[in-house]
Amino acid sequence: MIVENGVPQPTQMSVSRRRRTQFLVLILIELALLVLLGLKYLQVEVVEDRIEVIGNQETVYFRNELVGDPLLMAFVVVAVALPFASQKLRREPMLLIGVQLTTISLIIFVLWPLGQVFVESFRAGHDSADFSLIQFEKLLQIPTVARATRNTLVLGITTAVLATAIGTLIAYTLTLTNVPWKRWLRILTIMPLVSPPFAVSFAFILLFGRRGLITYDLLHITQRNIYGPEGIILVQLISDTPLVILILSAVFASISRDLEEAAEDLGGRPLFILRTVTFPLVTPAILTAALLTFISSISDFGNPMLMGGGFQVLATQAFIQMVELFDLQLGAALAFLLVIPALIAFAIQHWIVSRRSYITVTSGARTGYIRALPGWIKWPLFGLTVFMAVITILLYGSIFVGAFVKAWGFDFTFTTGNLAGLVSALPQLENSLIVSVGSGFLGGAVGIFIAWLVSRQRFPGRRGLDFAATVMYAIPGTVIGIGYILAFNAAPYFWTGTFSIIIVAYAFRRLPVGLRTGIAAQQQIDPSLEEASLDLGATRARTFARITFPLLNRAFFAGVIYIFIRSMTDLSAAVFLNAGRTQLYTVRMFRVMITGTPSEAAAFAGLLIVIILIALGTLSKLTGKSFVDLFRVS
Amino acid sequence: MADFSTASIKLQNLAKHFGTNKAVDDVNLIVEEGTLVCLLGPSGCGKTTSLRMVAGFEEPTAGKIFIGQDDITNVPPYVRPTAMVFQSYALFPHMSVFENIGYGLKARRTPRSEIEPQVMEVVRLMELEGHERKSPPQLSGGQQQRVALARALVIRPKVLLFDEPLSNLDALLRVRMRGEIRSIQKRLGITSLYVTHDQEEAFSIADQVAIMNKGKIIQIGPPRELYRAPVDRFVAEFVGLSNIVPVEVLSSGSDGAAVRVFDQTIRSHRPPKNPKGDVAIVLRPEALRLSIDGENGVPATVLTFAFTGPLVRYNVRTADGILLVVDLHNPGPDQFFEEGTQVRLHLPERVPALLG
Numbered sequence: 001m002i003v004e005n006g007v008p009q010p011t012q013m014s015v016s017r018r019r020r021t022q023f024l025v026l027i028l029i030e031l032a033l034l035v036l037l038g039l040k041y042l043q044v045e046v047v048e049d050r051i052e053v054i055g056n057q058e059t060v061y062f063r064n065e066l067v068g069d070p071l072l073m074a075f076v077v078v079a080v081a082l083p084f085a086s087q088k089l090r091r092e093p094m095l096l097i098g099v100q101l102t103t104i105s106l107i108i109f110v111l112w113p114l115g116q117v118f119v120e121s122f123r124a125g126h127d128s129a130d131f132s133l134i135q136f137e138k139l140l141q142i143p144t145v146a147r148a149t150r151n152t153l154v155l156g157i158t159t160a161v162l163a164t165a166i167g168t169l170i171a172y173t174l175t176l177t178n179v180p181w182k183r184w185l186r187i188l189t190i191m192p193l194v195s196p197p198f199a200v201s202f203a204f205i206l207l208f209g210r211r212g213l214i215t216y217d218l219l220h221i222t223q224r225n226i227y228g229p230e231g232i233i234l235v236q237l238i239s240d241t242p243l244v245i246l247i248l249s250a251v252f253a254s255i256s257r258d259l260e261e262a263a264e265d266l267g268g269r270p271l272f273i274l275r276t277v278t279f280p281l282v283t284p285a286i287l288t289a290a291l292l293t294f295i296s297s298i299s300d301f302g303n304p305m306l307m308g309g310g311f312q313v314l315a316t317q318a319f320i321q322m323v324e325l326f327d328l329q330l331g332a333a334l335a336f337l338l339v340i341p342a343l344i345a346f347a348i349q350h351w352i353v354s355r356r357s358y359i360t361v362t363s364g365a366r367t368g369y370i371r372a373l374p375g376w377i378k379w380p381l382f383g384l385t386v387f388m389a390v391i392t393i394l395l396y397g398s399i400f401v402g403a404f405v406k407a408w409g410f411d412f413t414f415t416t417g418n419l420a421g422l423v424s425a426l427p428q429l430e431n432s433l434i435v436s437v438g439s440g441f442l443g444g445a446v447g448i449f450i451a452w453l454v455s456r457q458r459f460p461g462r463r464g465l466d467f468a469a470t471v472m473y474a475i476p477g478t479v480i481g482i483g484y485i486l487a488f489n490a491a492p493y494f495w496t497g498t499f500s501i502i503i504v505a506y507a508f509r510r511l512p513v514g515l516r517t518g519i520a521a522q523q524q525i526d527p528s529l530e531e532a533s534l535d536l537g538a539t540r541a542r543t544f545a546r547i548t549f550p551l552l553n554r555a556f557f558a559g560v561i562y563i564f565i566r567s568m569t570d571l572s573a574a575v576f577l578n579a580g581r582t583q584l585y586t587v588r589m590f591r592v593m594i595t596g597t598p599s600e601a602a603a604f605a606g607l608l609i610v611i612i613l614i615a616l617g618t619l620s621k622l623t624g625k626s627f628v629d630l631f632r633v634s
Numbered sequence: 635m636a637d638f639s640t641a642s643i644k645l646q647n648l649a650k651h652f653g654t655n656k657a658v659d660d661v662n663l664i665v666e667e668g669t670l671v672c673l674l675g676p677s678g679c680g681k682t683t684s685l686r687m688v689a690g691f692e693e694p695t696a697g698k699i700f701i702g703q704d705d706i707t708n709v710p711p712y713v714r715p716t717a718m719v720f721q722s723y724a725l726f727p728h729m730s731v732f733e734n735i736g737y738g739l740k741a742r743r744t745p746r747s748e749i750e751p752q753v754m755e756v757v758r759l760m761e762l763e764g765h766e767r768k769s770p771p772q773l774s775g776g777q778q779q780r781v782a783l784a785r786a787l788v789i790r791p792k793v794l795l796f797d798e799p800l801s802n803l804d805a806l807l808r809v810r811m812r813g814e815i816r817s818i819q820k821r822l823g824i825t826s827l828y829v830t831h832d833q834e835e836a837f838s839i840a841d842q843v844a845i846m847n848k849g850k851i852i853q854i855g856p857p858r859e860l861y862r863a864p865v866d867r868f869v870a871e872f873v874g875l876s877n878i879v880p881v882e883v884l885s886s887g888s889d890g891a892a893v894r895v896f897d898q899t900i901r902s903h904r905p906p907k908n909p910k911g912d913v914a915i916v917l918r919p920e921a922l923r924l925s926i927d928g929e930n931g932v933p934a935t936v937l938t939f940a941f942t943g944p945l946v947r948y949n950v951r952t953a954d955g956i957l958l959v960v961d962l963h964n965p966g967p968d969q970f971f972e973e974g975t976q977v978r979l980h981l982p983e984r985v986p987a988l989l990g
Binding site: 256258259261262263264265266267268269272276277280281283 | 689690691710711712713714716717718720721722724726727728737738740741742785786789
């Protein structure tokens with residue numbers, strides 16, 4: 001007990017002593033956990049080192065080897081130890097544990113699987129530890145790979161440019177002009193988001209394929225067909241444009257009215273203002289949209305398989321090497337080829353955006369007003385938007401009609417017989433729901449928590465954390481699937497083939513969306529609300545649970561539903577990660593599209609769309625947001 | 635910037651209705667060439683809507699707008715010879731200071747070789763040298779304000795419009811910037827329409843102030859006149875602090891009136907409009923005096939007082955229970971009255987006008 005000026009100060013002392021004890025206990029518990037982890041995942045095994053033959057006598061030498069992933073273990077130890085360096089975190093054990101857990105999970109579930117892609121592709125073989133370029137030499141000997149690489153890039157760039165251009169124009173039309181039917185056009189143009197991308201391909205084939213309703217039955221075209229690169233570009237455009245529309249709509253709606261009025265006041269005519277003010281201001285969003293569509297295109301597996309007609313891309317090649325031929329190292333090398341253009345695109349986008357300031361310096365600006373545009377600008381834009389909406393109606397209409405006819409293209413009599421095939425797919429549907437709900441909530445929760453950490457707390461390494469949590473959005477799904485297999489397939493994890501690996505992979509793959517939504521929501525909330533709670537004596541944990549989270553729950557559910565939908569419709573990563581027992585609905589549906597009748601497959605696609613629409617409707621009721629607003633998660 | 639051509643602004647029966655809400659209701663106003671007129675009023679009084687109609691951002695429901703002799707009512711904003719300084723400054727965040735200022739010239743297809751000297755001329759005028767390459771967020775609030783003004787001046791508008799340009803600045807800077815705006819406006823002799831809700835700002839910057847309320851101009855005149863002789867209670871209360879006390883009219887004629895308040899007789903230069911109705915007097919706090927002793931004066935009690943440095947503001951209550959505010963400037967040591975002190979209140983003998 002300290003006696004200062006003869007006055008004992010018992011409370012002061014006991015508080016600090018109790019805190020010190022708590023702190024020591026925390027360190028001991030963490031050390032114990034690390035040792036347990038080490039014992040479980042690291043083992044010293046006696047392995048055969050070499051055999052020497054002298055005369056006819058064989059001598060076998062053995063050596064001790066550390067089995068498991070000592071490197072990963074070392075990273076985990078560092079992730080546990082580093083936060084202790086911060087005075088601020090040492091003061092608050094709950095915050096410290098939060099930072100440690102986030103860092104560890106980002107290392108294990110993001111950086112490690114990605115790192116494996118790099119490591120494995122430079123390995124000579126499964127057992128070899130040496131650096132080697134042999135995988136790339138092997139790749140060059142496969143003639144299709146060089147072509148697939150070129151095809152992937154051409155496809156990615158074309159789709160990104162066209163989808164971004166069309167999506168931007170449609171977003172502008174729907175946000176800032178006074179065209180009619182906006183409500184319906186908005187819903188219809190983003191409809192393709194509720195189905196897997198390859199459902200677009202499938203519907204396209206129903207309409208324009210060899211026995212397509214329009215090409216064969218109406219126009220009697222038999223000479224030409226839609227299979228090949230042009231067809232893939234078309235369907236990728238339809239499935240990727242909605243994302244562009246969503247991102248750009250939000251940004252167009254937030255442009256300050258003052259800026260355009262100032263330009264007009266200074267003598268700028270409508271087109272001049274569009275060119276010099278409006279579009280430059282949305283450049284960062286346009287680049288983000290271009291990046292996302294590029295990545296979506298190069299990781300697309302379903303559309304090239306269905307529409308390619310022999311047109312090979314890297315995603316399909318990787319599938320063949322990994323899943324059908326089970327050559328892990330070659331698959332990794334292919335994934336490596338995919339991740340390079342993705343990272344280059346990411347770097348370019350980052351570089352351009354950071355060169356200039358796009359932050360509006362004003363506060364309380366009036367936003368989102370309707371521009372009275374001259375008719376010769378307005379009506380062509382309206383025409384483009386209506387065209388996209390009509391295509392959507394045709395595609396989804398054909399799926400639902402197709403599901404209820406006897407044999408599409410031959411016999412259009414009504415039947416419910418196709419639904420019978422769905423019953424056999426109920427286990428896969430259940431699997432998909434388990435995985436999607438799980439990844440939705442996991443990704444949403446982790447996203448909100450990291451958002452709170454990086455936007456409200458100051459601690460060293462905060463930006464690194466933000467980067468690790470964001471990097472996944474530039475990584476093609478194919479690469480993530482391959483990375484998880486490479487990282488967790490073998491001893492000591494044997495994690496592949498379980499539900500949890502798919503849940504975790506999906507959750508961390510879509511984490512950036514949950515994170516960005518959370519950060520945006522966080523910025524709307526006055527920090528003094530949290531400070532008031534802390535000041536009144538609530539702990540960090542209580543403050544987060546009772547103040548922060550309730551204020552953020554809309555953002556949380558928006559993140560959950562977005563990840564849910566993306567997980568329900570994913571195929572690129574699913575083909576690598578699911579196994580017999582955990583087969584996912586999209587994978588089954590994809591097989592039916594290849595092997596079954598069009599009408600059977602239409603029933604599969606229709607059911608998935610209905611499920612997603614129900615999920616969206618529920619969330620719309622839950623949050624009181626309109627259907628379209630639910631997607632506003634850019 | 636010698637070759638500035640400027641012109642008057644004329645609003646003729648101008649009206650703007652949003653549904654049934656008459657945001658601007660039959661406004662008539664002339665801003666003489668080279669003068670600065672302030673539209674002053676509470677938020678929602680229609681002052682900003684009027685300004686935006688002059689700029690061309692709102693279409694009038696009725697009425698006409700003239701700049702000089704030209705009827706510009708149906709001319710789009712980008713053709714009008716107006717330039718506006720926005721409340722938010724509206725500086726383009728993706729352009730440098732130089733590009734911001736040169737924007738209007740580019741929009742007018744000024745040859746590239748002429749843009750640079752013209753921009754640099756206003757850069758010097760606004761003392762922004764050395765900041766041309768910076769981007770707006772790197773500037774301080776006052777510098778951003780100067781860029782906004784420079785951007786408006788460089789296109790040589792016939793008319794400058796200001797939409798509460800100083801409301802984003804802190805108090806000290808606000809006073810300095812309004813001095814700068816006024817001196818540049820006077821130096822260039824450019825006709826200006828200025829919107830604000832800050833009475834002190836309006837008075838210190840304007841040749842004429844138009845007080846607006848509920849879409850109408852209530853009174854227009856030089857600041858002195860508005861302060862000394864408000865036409866109604868709204869103006870009296872909006873312009874400065876007032877003690878408004880009901881009076882009994884003793885006599886009223888064209889040369890003035892005599893009224894009775896607190897058993898004292900006060901003369902007014904201007905008679906009330908309706909001597910038979912409710913008539914009140916405006917007693918400005920600084921026109922009242924307090925003393926501790928003496929026979930004349932109205933007996934009153936000091937309730938509270940606040941010392942602000944140059945003045946002491948007293949709240950006093952007269953014997954008949956009326957509360958008054960009294961300001962004593964530059965108070966001497968014998969002029970401090972503690973709370974509860976019985977004092978004598980001295981009224982002015984003459985006031986400029988009566989309400990009612």
